[in-house]
Amino acid sequence: MRMDWTALPEAVTAEVAERVGGLHVTPAMTGDHAEIAATVTGTTGKVFVKAAHTDVGVRSLRFELRVSEAVSGPHSPAVVWHFAVAGWLVVGFEHCEGPHADLSPGSPDLALLEDVLAVLGETPAPDAPLFSPKARLGFEHPSMDGDTLVHTDLGPANLIVTPDGLRIVDWAMAAKAAPWVELAMLTPWLIGAGHTPEQADQWLARHRVWQSTDPEVLDYFATKNAEKWASKAAGSTAAWMHDLAGWTSQWSAYRI
Incomplete structure (x- = not known):
């Protein structure tokens, strides 16, 4: 607290x-x-x-x-x-000086985020005690395992647009996983910023790693993530939990 x-x-x-x-x-x-x-x-x-x-x-x-x-x-x-x-x-x-990123459709900040995601997707996990996918998310799938550094929480609050470019703050939940996991965890934030699930999926498809991920694996991730947040929101009055439950539910419904 x-x-x-x-x-x-x-x-x-x-x-x-x-x-x-x-x-x-x-x-x-x-x-x-x-x-x-x-x-x-x-x-x-x-x-x-x-x-x-x-x-x-x-x-x-x-x-x-x-x-x-x-x-x-x-x-x-x-x-x-x-x-x-x-x-x-x-x-x-x-200290990072600047506003939080705007992830709404058509925002110029999306281009900055796209560049950062390309870098992160090729960044090996450092020699540090990172979360595993299951420890971070509460569910697992063999395709989620990997050796890439994954921030796991790229909401607008952790993205700051500085004069020198986009900076990512708060690495308290970083994980070692497959690179597509970062994109999957970004999806609810895109929906929360005004994208439809289809628009979010189309934007993510700009990344080769998203295109090469088995659609059934993405379906599984979307379903399990929605179930997790629905369960969390049911026992909480926190508005942000209910927001994430709603956004993940939209993505899951679209995928299915």
Whole structure:
């Protein structure tokens, strides 16, 4: 659960202030993978800071730290520094300035995303403890296995359009899988941005790996993913869960 910056002990805030050269804090408005997430501005510039102190939060942030350090390339923000003090793990990431990507039909951001997906589709998984497809999704199929780095959560909140191009943030759920899995997990976000399931499928078909994936495998993925989110939404009042349940259901119905 996201916490306010004021929950941090003084030892932590003092260390951050020393590293950044100041402490003007702007809390993050999206995401929930870290207990503390904020942009901190000082004389050295801006740094995006995440921090955690619970067992689950620290494990998640340590995983994201290891993956972020292992991922190389222009599309992932670098780890600037990290430290542990007073029971908190704190990580400073390169700050990405810009709006979140617009994935609606006809958006110029789709071309930027297409270029990034082409790079990711050929990026080997780094030597880091990544999720397996089953551990990440809750279901499996032999065709989902692979050696490619898969972010698994390319919603608009994790895509930032900077002056230097599209940047992908929040690698807390990265997996090692077949490259088509990334595209399949992107489908609900395209539908949520206004694409019909058919339009989403046609856009994804621009990628060779999508064209070469057995349609029955995609049908299976769409069905199992829709079942998963329907089950999650049934036991939750969270609007985002119900959104994903609706979008995955649309794609499943189209595939079947």
